[in-house]
Amino acid sequence: MAALSDQVDPKLEAHTELVNWVIQHGGAVSKTVRISQDASRGVHLQVKADLPSAIPKETKVINTPISVSMSWYNAVGYESPHGSFPKYGVDFPRSWIDQIGPEETSAFFLMGQYLRGEEGFWYPYLRTLPQPGQLTTPLFFGEEDVDWIQGTGIPEASVERIRIWERKFDEAITLLEESGFLDCERFTWELYLWASTIITSRAFSAKVLSGAVQPDDLPEDGISVLLPLIDLPNHRPMAKVEWRAGDEDIGLIVLEDVAPGEEVSNNYGPRNNEQLFMNYGFCIAGNPTDYRIVHLGVKPDSPLGQAKARQLELFPQAAKNVEEHYYIFNPYYPFMAPETPMEHSIFSPALFNALTVMESNVRERKMLEITEDTIRIIPGYGNNHSIYAALAQISFELIAHSTNLKASAEDLPEPTNLNHIHSQIYRNGQILIDESALIIASWCIARGREHKRGESWEDTKALLHELMERFPAGLLPDDVLSRIRVRILERPSLITKNGELYRLGELFSLLPAEMQQPSQTCFQHILGEASQNVPPMASDPQSLFATVICLLIATYNSPEARSRLPSRLSCWVAFLLEQYPLPSDAEGVSEPLELFQEYAKAVNPASWAAGDGVDWLAEDSGWLDAKWLHWAWIVAGEEMVMIPLDPFDILKMEGSLSMLKQACLYVPQE
Known part of the structure; x- marks a missing residue:
């Protein structure tokens, strides 16, 4: 490994100096790769185009020494037999650090290092990052960009994140002032917003420091680590890479062959477009790991609210599970176990079970099962009522959400910048998820309304063909429709009988x-x-x-x-x-x-x-x-x-939305 000596593009001068700085501290970059830049991918890592063959899997393309990492451990001056983490001129009171916790300490420490400018140890790294005023997440959208996210869930998510961060900043800066720390006025809200966004978008888990930190001092979460240079490659869903922690460095290893001229990508994990947009400022068209987050708004006196309260009584440790996994997956979502039922491959089990509890009747709630991990209606004779009711309710929501997204974009012009483009990608991805899920829900309900056919393979294919023929042409790409058919035909359904x-x-x-x-x-x-x-x-x-x-x-x-x-x-x-x-x-x-x-x-x-x-x-x-x-x-x-009533026809309607309903009585099969 060596420095990127062939890097001469003046636009990449700062990145070239970053590489040399990392190498001076014991890091390395494979001689098979180079830093490049273009309009679509920005600054990225690329296999050199003149190589005679692909770089093989298990190639270590970047090696970042632990000594140049930045984290809470630096803020506290942590030392262990395996390594030390200097403060490099930013020395906060330890009592204040203990009061505000690792997350806020990391943000303020990054702010402090930024304020040191060229005198700071991390200056070669920090100057390559987007500077305050250059970030592109929706938190930083200007007036001309906000119209592009109206009607989506992004404005509400942005407001909520700002509200949380403002509260944390106010608490931390007040305590810092009370501690007598000098120059508090330089730690502004704007700089805090920048630092928190940088950490959210670039930080790694503290597990990458496992070689230098004592096991007892390595928490499962709460501590984020910035790794210069390793954080440079762009995200690609399903990219086969690994961050390998050593005693003195962290290596980025490719686990697949990468051909000459191809980009070397990182993998941030199965991020959906909302997470990518909110945290990183971009979206991916056709993102296979995209899914929609659903907010149910559970009332305490509702059946689900009461069940959740009972769950906490029985299992107090369940209070730690603060994240509700209420998701609607796109039909390509890859992380599904082979035995996952068809309905759960589109509607996450947590969402599906929650909806069935919310829509269950009194007798079904007698069959409520509450465990530490699950609240659900136990399958059994007569209990498919809650499934059909849940699918009907989510169908109404999907129709409303999709049509509202389309309506809010009717007057938008052609995109003129990246913020517009990524907003459009996000919106279109949400519509695709809604309409794909609506086909799945409609399929299940259609089976409930089918009294003439049985459940044979030929009957199933014929009924599915009739359903898909009714879906409006041109709303979804053919490959998506094909994938939905595969989802339906390849997986067993929670509903085993037609005609209920x-x-x-x-x-x-x-x-x-x-x-x-x-x-x-x-x-x-x-x-x-x-x-x-x-x-x-x-x-x-x-x-x-x-x-x-x-x-x-x-x-x-x-x-x-x-x-x-x-x-x-x-x-x-x-x-x-x-x-x-x-x-x-x-x-x-x-x-x-x-x-x-x-x-x-x-x-x-x-x-x-x-x-x-x-x-x-x-x-x-x-x-x-x-x-x-x-x-x-x-x-x-x-x-x-x-x-x-005719859910697919509603998708073709323009103007005011009128969702007609029809009443059915549930009669279970034996």
Whole structure:
């Protein structure tokens, strides 16, 4: 290894001096690479174009000595038998350091070294960094750039980060002034914002110092390390590299062959575009590790909020898990175990489980499982209701989010700078994630609405083909649509059976064939009477479902009819009767029950139902009296699912958004 002696570009003079400075302190750069610069990639590391062959994997392209690293260890003047970390002229009171913690100490230490200018030890490194006023993350967007991120989650994320950093800065600078430290006025908010952004975008984990720091002094997190030169290569998702810590240095090793002229990339980890944008100021088009972060806003008195409170009672250590992994992945996301269910490969398990708890009914919440790591509805008979309800709810959210993103960009001109370009990449990536996830959710709901096909491979492919044919042409690239098909076909679904969501008229198909037409005729007769005498009952989906449920329950309770019923219907009705006990008269008369009393009196089918062909019910069965109607109304409210009506058509709509819904009743398969 040697210095980059062939580096003569005057625009890279500072970087050439940085290389020489690192080498003077015991570092090295492979003679197979060079620092280069262009408009699209900026300053980057590149394999020399005139090499006869690729550099092989396991090549160490950069070696940075630990002695030039910058971290909290320098701020405290840490020493161990394996190494020392000098303060280099910035000496904060140790009591202040202990009060504010490693993160703020690192930011103020970087500020102090920057203020030292050319006299500072790290000056050759600091002069190659973006200077205050040159950073491009959304925190530094000017007025002409802000329009490009309106309608996205970036403004809110930026405001929240500023709020947190302002609080930390105010606390740290107040304590520093109280300590009597000189020149506090030079440690400004603007400089703190720059230093915090540099650390956020460039710092490595303290694990890179494991060769020089005693194991007991090496925390798992909280301490960040700046590594001159190693932080120069650009990020590339899935790049095969390794940071290898030694006793005296840290090496950047490529774990794949890199051809002459190709860029040598770093890998910051599976960062999504929001993280890249907020922390580094750029986005990647087609980022395979992109995902959308969802903020649920869980209320304390909600089912999920109560479950979380119970989780903390049972497992106090769960309070350490402050990050909620509520993500929607893009269809190319690579880090999925082979056994991951199809739904979890798009909606993270934490998000999916949270949504099912939020959308579960009372009986499903009896099957709530709370562990230290998970809150979920246990799979079992009847519990797919929460899955369909969750998928329907996230579908409405996906449609709204996607259409709002598009609407907020309608008046934007063509991009004129990198901030605009990366904002556009971010926005388009979010739309792609939304619309891809909507196809997945719609697929699951379509299976629930499919009563004619089974679950064979051919049936699945035919139903999927029909669904994809309805998706508007041109909204998603063909390769993305192909990948979605692969996601659906290659992974098992949490929903194992089709045909569990019924519209009103479809419920009669649960009866034996000879009972279906008479039951429908009877229902239409009841509906006609209700329309004339109790109009609200004839237009309310919950009340209409309740009427059909009453008919099905009475049929089940009829000794003559029960033996003729399919096992699926008998199993479901018995399940409902077990899960929802009939209210007693002593429970009082509520307003809905009074309405049902009026409804039952107006309809009174006992005298004419047999004439419609429903002759298996006795006149005195009371199958449509107020008590049964009220009971069935409660059941319908718990077991209904409101699903989107034509969700793909909404994506094509312009102007005001109108999301139509249709009511379905959940009837589980055996």
